[in-house]
Amino acid sequence: MSIRLHAHSPLLNEAFCFGVATASFQIEGGIEHREPCNWDVFCQQPGAIADQSDGAVACDHFHRWKEDFALIKSLGVDAYRMSISWPRVMDANGQLKQEGVNYYIEQLDWLNANNIKPFITLYHWDLPQHIEENGGWLNRETAYLYEQYVDAITQAFGDRVYSYATFNEPFCSAYLGYELGIHAPGITGTKNGRTAGHHLLLAHGLGMAVLRKNAPNALCGIVLNITPTYPASDSAEDIAAAKMADQILNQWLFQPVLAGSYPEAVLTEPEGAAPPVEEGDLALISTPIDFLGINYYTREVYQSAEGELYQAVPEKTLPLTDMGWEVFPQGLTDVLVDLHQRYTLPPLYITENGAAMPDTLQNGEVMDTDRAEYIQTHLQAVENAMQQGVDIRGYFAWSLLDNFEWAEGYVKRFGIVYVDYQTQQRTLKYSGRCYQALLTERRQSERQEQRA
Numbered sequence: 001m002s003i004r005l006h007a008h009s010p011l012l013n014e015a016f017c018f019g020v021a022t023a024s025f026q027i028e029g030g031i032e033h034r035e036p037c038n039w040d041v042f043c044q045q046p047g048a049i050a051d052q053s054d055g056a057v058a059c060d061h062f063h064r065w066k067e068d069f070a071l072i073k074s075l076g077v078d079a080y081r082m083s084i085s086w087p088r089v090m091d092a093n094g095q096l097k098q099e100g101v102n103y104y105i106e107q108l109d110w111l112n113a114n115n116i117k118p119f120i121t122l123y124h125w126d127l128p129q130h131i132e133e134n135g136g137w138l139n140r141e142t143a144y145l146y147e148q149y150v151d152a153i154t155q156a157f158g159d160r161v162y163s164y165a166t167f168n169e170p171f172c173s174a175y176l177g178y179e180l181g182i183h184a185p186g187i188t189g190t191k192n193g194r195t196a197g198h199h200l201l202l203a204h205g206l207g208m209a210v211l212r213k214n215a216p217n218a219l220c221g222i223v224l225n226i227t228p229t230y231p232a233s234d235s236a237e238d239i240a241a242a243k244m245a246d247q248i249l250n251q252w253l254f255q256p257v258l259a260g261s262y263p264e265a266v267l268t269e270p271e272g273a274a275p276p277v278e279e280g281d282l283a284l285i286s287t288p289i290d291f292l293g294i295n296y297y298t299r300e301v302y303q304s305a306e307g308e309l310y311q312a313v314p315e316k317t318l319p320l321t322d323m324g325w326e327v328f329p330q331g332l333t334d335v336l337v338d339l340h341q342r343y344t345l346p347p348l349y350i351t352e353n354g355a356a357m358p359d360t361l362q363n364g365e366v367m368d369t370d371r372a373e374y375i376q377t378h379l380q381a382v383e384n385a386m387q388q389g390v391d392i393r394g395y396f397a398w399s400l401l402d403n404f405e406w407a408e409g410y411v412k413r414f415g416i417v418y419v420d421y422q423t424q425q426r427t428l429k430y431s432g433r434c435y436q437a438l439l440t441e442r443r444q445s446e447r448q449e450q451r452a
């Protein structure tokens with residue numbers, strides 16, 4: 001198994017951007033150098049995290065980032081996608097914390113000096129705890145605090161950033177955090193989920209206006225995750241259930257951003273749970289973006305069920321990843337083509353794609369051929385979508401490192417680099433070597449073409 005693309009693949013065009021992605025809370029540790037966040041507190045709740053772990057040390061990237069950046073460079077990627085920890089760069093009075101700001105500026109300067117484009121996510125789930133205690137994303141005021149944070153940090157970064165994403169996966173913050181309660185802050189209820197989702201989207205709109213002012217040359221947008229929904233059978237009932245799940249779980253966030261409205265079902269199902277939309281909100285939320293980041297991992301199959309809008313089919317088609325997620329590359333092509341047909345899209349980047357696999361380190365090696373195959377087949381799926389007219393500009397493997405997989409703790413490993421959490425030793429996995437080989441070959445063929 002290797003990761004190969006055919007010689008004329010559009011992904012081998014030098015304009016196509018290959019990268020790796022991480023997020024602050026999942027890798028940094030270094031908590032003594034920042035304010036507490038919602039995830040620090042959530043991790044302390046009994047039963048919240050599968051292995052009772054937390055983000056106190058994680059991959060100790062806070063202290064080891066130079067070693068990790070050298071690894072990134074060795075891969076030959078064009079870009080690195082990372083997030084800024086709001087509680088590392090701002091104190092509880094809304095003042096910038098210079099130590100945290102400098103930490104990121106040093107990283108941005110390193111990336112730029114090494115020709116690696118910084119793709120910055122301004123919010124990847126780690127909300128300052130003092131804001132959470134004031135209602136978090138249930139409180140509309142949080143959107144305005146976010147706007148102030150974006151204003152301050154983007155002024156501090158100046159023109160160092162190639163691309164800004166206002167948010168990573170607001171669906172997960174809203175649905176997992178405030179509706180199902182399995183992510184921080186652990187709140188439940190559909191009305192809460194919809195309220196949080198709306199305030200996150202409002203913050204996105206407010207943040208975009210600030211980015212236009214402070215980072216006029218950066219490529220700015222948002223990253224949304226999508227899990228395409230398929231009907232369990234050809235019956236009209238199952239098809240309707242899959243469509244309903246798509247409206248409520250996917251288009252909930254896509255439609256306001258791309259078309260300035262909520263799907264009807266999000267406004268009516270269940271009664272009394274509609275998002276708290278105020279005048280002008282949807283115009284702000286649907287402000288034009290330069291790119292849309294798509295995070296894709298798997299699909300979900302739905303059937304109709306008495307008294308429910310939809311019901312996920314629990315049995316999955318093999319193979320599954322270590323998360324129990326079906327490996328279904330066709331879903332990536334399908335969903336990209338579907339979005340392209342449904343909306344007028346800006347250019348897309350696949351900002352996350354990857355798999356947790358049951359890796360083992362043996363004789364200094366991790367032979368994760370399953371992950372290499374996952375990446376290979378999903379790159380092919382991206383190419384298939386491009387051939388059907390979808391404008392896709394880049395692909396980021398999730399993740400650079402094994403890291404803190406939220407409610408799953410450190411048990412699930414998504415990295416193309418293995419992390420031994422006892423010693424903090426990094427080992428490039430087989431999939432990482434394949435990714436590196438693909439990018440090396442691409443560079444070599446570019447050079448040959450330039451010479452010819």
Ligand code: IFM
Nearest residue numbers: 023169295352398405414
């Ligand atoms: O690890 C997460 C990441 O933080 C957000 N997207 C999905 C990944 C895998 O679950």
